[in-house]
Amino acid sequence: MKAIKFLILGAGILGVISFFLPYFNLELDDQTIAPSGMDVMVGLEIAEKGASEVRKEIETATAVENKAELKKGLDQAEEFLDLVKGIIAIMFLPGLVLAVIGGVGAVRKQLGRVGGTFALFVGLICLATDVISMAALSDAEIQREGMSPGIALYLMMFVSTIGFVCGILTLIKPDQGGRFG
Numbered sequence: 317m318k319a320i321k322f323l324i325l326g327a328g329i330l331g332v333i334s335f336f337l338p339y340f341n342l343e344l345d346d347q348t349i350a351p352s353g354m355d356v357m358v359g360l361e362i363a364e365k366g367a368s369e370v371r372k373e374i375e376t377a378t379a380v381e382n383k384a385e386l387k388k389g390l391d392q393a394e395e396f397l398d399l400v401k402g403i404i405a406i407m408f409l410p411g412l413v414l415a416v417i418g419g420v421g422a423v424r425k426q427l428g429r430v431g432g433t434f435a436l437f438v439g440l441i442c443l444a445t446d447v448i449s450m451a452a453l454s455d456a457e458i459q460r461e462g463m464s465p466g467i468a469l470y471l472m473m474f475v476s477t478i479g480f481v482c483g484i485l486t487l488i489k490p491d492q493g494g495r496f497g
Contacts, residue, residue, distance in 0.1 A: 320482045320491050321427040324435050325418025327478035330471055331411015331442075338466035339407070340453055350466055353408045360397050360404075367394055407449070410442035411472065414479045421491065432486025439479025446473045 338350030351359075367390055374386050417435050421427030427435075446469060452458065453465045 318491055320486055321418050321421030321431070323418070323478060324414055324427070324431075324482050325422055327475045327482070328411055328413070328415025328418050331408065331475040332415055334411060334468040334471040334475065335408045337468040337471065339468040340466045341464045343462035343464075352468060353404050356404055357401065360401055364394065364397055367397070406445055407472065410438045410479070411475055413438045414475065427486055427491040429487055429490050432483045432490065434483070435479045435486065436483025439476045439481070439483055442472065442476035443480055446476055 335353040337352055339353055339356075340350070342349040371387070371390050374383060374390070414435060417427075417431050417438070421431050449469055450465055450473065453463055453469070
């Protein structure tokens with residue numbers, strides 16, 4: 317039981333690495349697109365900058381009809397971009413949290429019930445989001461359209477399972493330091 321903190325730390329590091337790996341695959345004609353969480357976040361940043369530039373153009377223009385409707389559409393687009401950012405954060409943040417939990421446990425040379433509880437809940441939340449994503453991307457209709465799960469999704473399922481199981485094991489028998497600590 318003494319090495320559980322290092323298992324959680326390793327799982328967290330794998331979760332952070334998965335942010336840079338393809339989350340899903342999309343086949344369009346003869347091309348395959350495989351965006352990572354990082355690619356999506358960078359694309360969202362670019363889209364937000366473009367939306368703010370369009371907003372500035374609308375505000376400075378004098379001969380634009382339906383300014384209010386255009387601004388309302390931009391507001392909705394920006395809200396959607398924020399929603400997508402939140403979803404990406406929910407998908408990949410648990411890996412970072414598990415790395416922090418494992419790192420704190422390694423520095424303290426023990427991982428008590430509090431760390432185990434956090435690892436359990438983070439693993440459970442991550443596992444739930446990953447199962448929903450896997451179910452959606454494994455649907456036959458979605459796969460006919462050319463989408464399939466990517467390596468990051470499989471890796472995050474592995475990470476969340478390790479976090480969940482190690483959390484349960486730590487609650488059963490807390491790591492109070494010792495041989496590996």
